[in-house]
Amino acid sequence: MPKSRFNERNLSHMLPNAITFANMALGVIAIYISKDTSSNNIKIASILILIAGAADKLDGYVARKLGATSQLGKELDSLCDLVSFGIAPMLLWWNMSINSSSLAVVLASLFYIGASAYRLARFNINGKNKYIEGLPITIAGIVMSGKCLYDVIYRLQFIDNTVLNSENLIIAVLLSVxxxxNFKIKIPL
Structure with a gap:
């Protein structure tokens, strides 16, 4: 029995969107796991955000290969990216920090999440360009969670948490900026 074009189109759109939802699920699970501030849970949460980065790269690749790119997929990807690379790295940082309630940490976190949302919105309205404007949120989230992972594995037992917190505060503000x-990065093929 021949397949209808309607079913083929739906199936081709389901796979990239499923990968996008996997990205978001990894971010949400990372947030949940990092609530328990043990070193092991911080490591797992950091790794989940890094895996979400791979899923974010994969969903766009699969959508292009299947000819399943759409405005809905683009918007969905941005919303999921905000969870996995905007909110999750900040909550991961808060949960591993002793002084997470300090005004500086809260303001830097809000700046980072706001910059993430702004970056995604700007990307969505720019249409098809040959250049990406500003640092992609996925890279920012990977840098932030990678730094937390590095700190927990190699540095936390040797360096005071206040020093690590200050470093992460500076990194969060720098990534936000x-x-x-307005710098431009050529879109890789």
Whole structure:
């Protein structure tokens, strides 16, 4: 029995969207796991965010290969990216920090999440360009969670948490500025 074009189209769109939802699920699970602030849980949460980065790269690749790119997929990807690379890395940082309630940490986190949302919105309205403007949120989220992972594995037992917290505060602000900046990166094929 021949397949209808309607079913083929739906199936081809389901796979990239499923990968996008996997990206978001990894971010949500990372948030949940990092609530328990044990070193092991912080490591697992950091790794989940890094895996979400691979899923984010994969969903676009699969959508292009299947000819299943759509405006809905683009918007869905941005919403899921905000969870996995905007909110999850900040909550991961809060949960591994002793002084997470300090005003500086809260303000830097809000700046980072706001810059993430702004960066994604700007990307969505720019249409098809040959360049990406500002640092992609996925890279920012990977840098932030990678730094937390590195700190927990190699540095936390040797360096005071206040020093690590100060470093992460500076990195969060720097990443925020880079996300909203106007520098251009050529889109890789």
């Amino acid at each position: 880079l996300m909203v900046s």
